[in-house]
Amino acid sequence: MLSLQFLLGAAAFVITGHLVIQRILFARRAAALGCSKPPMYKHKDPILGLDLAFATFRTIADNTLLDMFTNIFEEYGNTYAANTLGQTTLTTNESENIKAILTRIEDWPIAGLRLHTARALIRPSFVRDQVTDLKCFDRHISNLLAALPRDGSTFDLQTYIVAMTMDSSTDFMMGYSTNSLVQPAPEAQQFLRDFEYAAVEGAKIAILGSVLNYIPHRKLQAAVERMRAYLRSHLKTIIAAKKTSDQTSGDRSYVFLDEVLKATSDEEYVVDQMLSILVAGRDTTAAAMTAAFYFLARDPKAVEKLRIEIKDMNAKNPSWDQLKGMKYLNNVVKEALRLFPPVAVNSRAASKEVVLPLGGGPDGKQPILVAKGTSVRYSTWHMQRRKDTYGPDADEFRPERWDNLRVGWEYAPFSGGPRICIGQQFALTQIAYTLYKFFNTFKAIEPRESHPLQAAQALTISFANGCMVGLTPE
Numbered sequence: 001m002l003s004l005q006f007l008l009g010a011a012a013f014v015i016t017g018h019l020v021i022q023r024i025l026f027a028r029r030a031a032a033l034g035c036s037k038p039p040m041y042k043h044k045d046p047i048l049g050l051d052l053a054f055a056t057f058r059t060i061a062d063n064t065l066l067d068m069f070t071n072i073f074e075e076y077g078n079t080y081a082a083n084t085l086g087q088t089t090l091t092t093n094e095s096e097n098i099k100a101i102l103t104r105i106e107d108w109p110i111a112g113l114r115l116h117t118a119r120a121l122i123r124p125s126f127v128r129d130q131v132t133d134l135k136c137f138d139r140h141i142s143n144l145l146a147a148l149p150r151d152g153s154t155f156d157l158q159t160y161i162v163a164m165t166m167d168s169s170t171d172f173m174m175g176y177s178t179n180s181l182v183q184p185a186p187e188a189q190q191f192l193r194d195f196e197y198a199a200v201e202g203a204k205i206a207i208l209g210s211v212l213n214y215i216p217h218r219k220l221q222a223a224v225e226r227m228r229a230y231l232r233s234h235l236k237t238i239i240a241a242k243k244t245s246d247q248t249s250g251d252r253s254y255v256f257l258d259e260v261l262k263a264t265s266d267e268e269y270v271v272d273q274m275l276s277i278l279v280a281g282r283d284t285t286a287a288a289m290t291a292a293f294y295f296l297a298r299d300p301k302a303v304e305k306l307r308i309e310i311k312d313m314n315a316k317n318p319s320w321d322q323l324k325g326m327k328y329l330n331n332v333v334k335e336a337l338r339l340f341p342p343v344a345v346n347s348r349a350a351s352k353e354v355v356l357p358l359g360g361g362p363d364g365k366q367p368i369l370v371a372k373g374t375s376v377r378y379s380t381w382h383m384q385r386r387k388d389t390y391g392p393d394a395d396e397f398r399p400e401r402w403d404n405l406r407v408g409w410e411y412a413p414f415s416g417g418p419r420i421c422i423g424q425q426f427a428l429t430q431i432a433y434t435l436y437k438f439f440n441t442f443k444a445i446e447p448r449e450s451h452p453l454q455a456a457q458a459l460t461i462s463f464a465n466g467c468m469v470g471l472t473p474e
């Protein structure tokens with residue numbers, strides 16, 4: 001009789017032999033395609049890579065995740081491999097790689113907890129007429145301007161912007177606003193708290209990979225269930241109102257939910273779409289707006305130039321066309337999104353063995369062969385701060401650089417390819433409108449803290465120390 005020890009030994013031998021052969025064959029295929037290996041992160045724990053996993057958790061907690069990536073890129077180059085909980089993952093800031101990933105979506109499909117939704121279903125919501133209609137948004141920017149301290153005292157502008165974008169997103173979506181800037185209801189406040197919590201916990205799953213999907217997370221599940229219940233209750237009210245009247249939106253010209261309900265009456269599906277739109281549109285827009293104020297507060301000359309352009313326009317409520325024609329205003333928004341792309345880091349997994357154009361060999365200029373299932377994390381934040389693209393002042397806020405600069409995939413705050421952000425124009429218009437109305441009301445904004453910029457990582461990034469400012473009204 002064969003002993004158990006022998007059988008285990010034989011099994012281990014066969015598995016190891018199989019893995020070794022797979023590796024040799026993979027290396028041969030890579031060589032035949034002219035591919036080289038990317039540099040491998042030097043782990044203290046080469047088996048599971050727990051050292052880097054813990055460092056990732058630690059740096060998410062102390063808001064230095066992007067600094068950690070900066071240090072690793074400096075040491076290893078623009079693309080590196082690492083062991084993430086036993087699986088090889090790649091991290092890159094090469095625009096060529098990002099372009100390859102985002103354009104070949106059949107090789108790099110979208111999965112997991114991300115900013116995705118039924119694109120065909122919601123596309124009608126972002127047609128030009130809707131994007132250019134600023135009426136709904138104007139209510140909330142007026143609430144913001146009324147709420148901001150005018151006595152020069154120090155306050156956190158980010159908190160106000162985050163509240164405003166939740167109010168405007170819920171209004172746009174359901175025709176019912178959380179109204180947190182004016183009169184927040186307790187269940188709306190709970191919704192806001194749950195939303196923030198879910199974004200941070202969701203980010204850990206997105207960054208560390210699908211392994212965490214299998215570990216039960218009761219607090220997160222409870223938060224998501226409460227959010228769904230909140231949206232469901234409004235959905236029911238709206239559906240009931242729809243039955244008694246054709247007019248669900250009151251004086252409103254457009255409500256996202258009305259469009260979705262035309263396509264489906266499946267309640268849970270509609271709730272999914274509402275949550276996706278909130279996740280995709282709210283924190284991203286808030287982060288981009290806050291970024292513009294953060295950088296402008298540190299650049300009085302840029303504020304002066306912007307105010308001249310605004311005064312020249314001489315409109316109380318500028319139209320979409322007027323906003324589009326304001327060169328400096330658009331440069332400011334572009335530059336803020338370059339230095340502070342709200343979706344700073346993202347990832348995809350290869351659906352099959354596939355070549356990425358850059359990252360292999362000692363100089364990182366050779367293509368690399370990526371095994372099926374490998375996760376590739378890509379950093380828009382680092383790509384958009386590269387000195388070989390943007391020059392030695394790449395880390396500085398300089399809206400004028402966009403007067404002559406022409407870039408392609410090196411600038412992708414809204415992603416690119418077939419799944420490019422569907423809300424891009426909507427967001428850009430809202431940000432431009434907010435800046436316009438703000439600097440038509442306040443003549444100066446002063447920074448009131450001097451911490452170096454720290455980005456807090458959730459599904460999107462935000463300013464870890466807020467955006468502490470003092471304002472001088474007109």
Ligand code: HEM
Nearest residue numbers: 115116119280281284285288343414415419421422423427
């Ligand atoms: C400054 C603001 C915004 C930024 C920086 C931004 C950025 C992005 C990025 C990078 C993606 C791709 C994510 C991925 O591939 O994993 C994305 C997708 C998406 N965004 Fe935005 N977004 C913004 C505002 C909005 C707004 C306001 C909405 C809607 C109200 C929106 C709706 C969407 C949707 C639905 C997707 C998924 C598209 C698809 O998968 O086909 N976004 N956004």
